[in-house]
Amino acid sequence: MAKRKPKSEGEMTWRDLEIGAIVTEPGNASRYKTGDWRSQRPTYDFKKCIKCALCQIFCPEGCIFQNDEGNFEADMYYCKGCGICARECPTGVITMVEEEE
Amino acid sequence: MADRVGIEVSVAIGDAVKQANVDVIAAYPITPQTHIVEHLAELVANGEVDAAYIPVESEHSAMSACLGSAAVGARTFTATAGQGLELMHEVLYVASSMRFPVVMTVANRALSSPLSVWGDHSDVMAVRDTGWIQIFTENGQEVVDHIFCAFRIAEDNKVLLPVMIHLDGFHLSHVIEPITFPDQSKVDKFLPDNKYPLPLHPDKPVTMGDFAPPIIYPEAKWAQEVNLRASKEIILKCWQEFGEIFGHHYSPVERYHSEKAKVLLLTMGSFSETAMTAIDKMRGEGRDVGLVRLRLWRPFPFEELRRAVEDAETLIVLDRALSFGGPGGPVCSEVKAALYGQAKKPKVVSFVSGIGGRDISPGDFEEIINKGITISEKGSPNEFEIFGVRE
Numbered sequence: 001m002a003k004r005k006p007k008s009e010g011e012m013t014w015r016d017l018e019i020g021a022i023v024t025e026p027g028n029a030s031r032y033k034t035g036d037w038r039s040q041r042p043t044y045d046f047k048k049c050i051k052c053a054l055c056q057i058f059c060p061e062g063c064i065f066q067n068d069e070g071n072f073e074a075d076m077y078y079c080k081g082c083g084i085c086a087r088e089c090p091t092g093v094i095t096m097v098e099e100e101e
Numbered sequence: 102m103a104d105r106v107g108i109e110v111s112v113a114i115g116d117a118v119k120q121a122n123v124d125v126i127a128a129y130p131i132t133p134q135t136h137i138v139e140h141l142a143e144l145v146a147n148g149e150v151d152a153a154y155i156p157v158e159s160e161h162s163a164m165s166a167c168l169g170s171a172a173v174g175a176r177t178f179t180a181t182a183g184q185g186l187e188l189m190h191e192v193l194y195v196a197s198s199m200r201f202p203v204v205m206t207v208a209n210r211a212l213s214s215p216l217s218v219w220g221d222h223s224d225v226m227a228v229r230d231t232g233w234i235q236i237f238t239e240n241g242q243e244v245v246d247h248i249f250c251a252f253r254i255a256e257d258n259k260v261l262l263p264v265m266i267h268l269d270g271f272h273l274s275h276v277i278e279p280i281t282f283p284d285q286s287k288v289d290k291f292l293p294d295n296k297y298p299l300p301l302h303p304d305k306p307v308t309m310g311d312f313a314p315p316i317i318y319p320e321a322k323w324a325q326e327v328n329l330r331a332s333k334e335i336i337l338k339c340w341q342e343f344g345e346i347f348g349h350h351y352s353p354v355e356r357y358h359s360e361k362a363k364v365l366l367l368t369m370g371s372f373s374e375t376a377m378t379a380i381d382k383m384r385g386e387g388r389d390v391g392l393v394r395l396r397l398w399r400p401f402p403f404e405e406l407r408r409a410v411e412d413a414e415t416l417i418v419l420d421r422a423l424s425f426g427g428p429g430g431p432v433c434s435e436v437k438a439a440l441y442g443q444a445k446k447p448k449v450v451s452f453v454s455g456i457g458g459r460d461i462s463p464g465d466f467e468e469i470i471n472k473g474i475t476i477s478e479k480g481s482p483n484e485f486e487i488f489g490v491r492e
Contacts, residue, residue: 009314009317012317012320013320014320014324014327015324017320017321017324018299019200019261019298020199020200020261021198021317021321021324022299022307022308022311023307023309024299024307026308
């Protein structure tokens with residue numbers, strides 16, 4: 001998405017864009033919340049977790065982080081529900097379930 | 102002092118690109134453009150040009166490499182023709198949309214099939230709407246001059262668009278002509294360093310060619326369109342300054358005995374010079390005919406064209422490409438569109454000829470003009486006339 005000045009994308013006119021719609025603010029893709037793409041969500045049985053971090057390494061979205069208890073958990077604002085973490089987890093911590101809505 | 106030498110036009114283009122102090126050339130050889138990049142490869146290999154030469158595996162890759170080069174602010178050149186231009190097609194849009202000032206010479210060539218290496222304008226017409234500035238040239242000197250003008254226009258921070266310089270394959274690319282090369286000091290003064298405003302650099306990261314959902318894509322495209330139209334002003338200023346310094350004058354629509362002529366012929370590219378010979382002969386016989394040549398193809402010079410033809414009764418447009426199943430020659434259909442809403446306008450007759458490298462002689466031009474006059478008086482059931490094809 002194009003550079004966000006004080007205006008949101010929906011408020012920007014063509015004059016507000018940089019040349020070639022270049023984005024000059026690094027990392028602004030984090031404002032694009034991809035979690036609403038999800039049709040399945042990961043659920044966790046943290047008793048089985050051996051803290052190997054394989055889920056974090058394999059997550060294509062880069063949205064898995066260690067929480068305060070030291071367990072690895074997806075940030076649901078960004079998790080697209082692809083299920084790769086559940087597939088790769090060696091101890092079966094993660095189970096994908098259908099999103100209700 | 103400026104050098105005037107007899108030289109093949111393709112080789113002269115390479116020498117002019119050297120004078121323009123190019124940084125990167127990424128190209129794939131294709132007839133009839135090969136001599137341009139072959140000569141540049143030699144200049145780079147011999148250390149005569151301080152540039153990187155990227156020999157790529159296709160024209161698609163050539164243009165892609167040009168994007169990367171332009172993205173870091175390097176002065177970037179390539180050349181192609183015919184099928185090569187078509188293979189570049191999708192990347193051409195990316196170059197203009199990302200606003201990269203790449204300069205490319207196109208040695209215009211017919212498209213397959215049947216295979217033809219010879220010249221016409223069907224390759225150009227297929228890339229008409231890719232958002233590039235497009236300039237037609239008629240002789241070697243004009244091509245050389247436009248190497249300097251094209252970099253200057255493309256890299257102007259008010260423009261930042263790629264520029265195509267069109268020259269007819271073989272009819273222009275392979276002929277030997279007397280060409281004047283300007284003094285290097287004058288070129289350096291006319292063509293300042295490329296200062297691309299937002300280059301890729303680790304100190305100031307940017308994202309180029311980003312993702313645009315419906316909420317912002319139309320704004321991005323409209324910005325591009327406004328910019329291309331506005332580039333005409335910079336093009337005109339560039340040509341004016343070039344004329345003052347180097348003595349060669351250019352304009353979007355050029356005239357030859359066209360003032361007050363009742364009948365006008367409109368051409369584009371090197372065949373215009375043959376048409377001049379026909380116009381001279383006919384005027385010598387007392388005929389009221391003149392010639393109008395379209396130099397700037399994009400952005401289309403609507404006002405200049407309207408002014409150039411408004412006093413004529415008949416305008417005969419020669420196209421060197423077919424628009425299959427369409428309204429006639431592509432140039433003619435644009436000319437008609439430009440004139441449609443005008444109160445005072447000539448009758449327009451569309452001719453297609455000279456495709457696949459077939460010559461149009463001065464005698465042929467005379468015949469085209471005479472037939473055009475008859476059609477404008479009596480009408481024709483055809484959307485356009487094909488000339489010089491055996492029945």
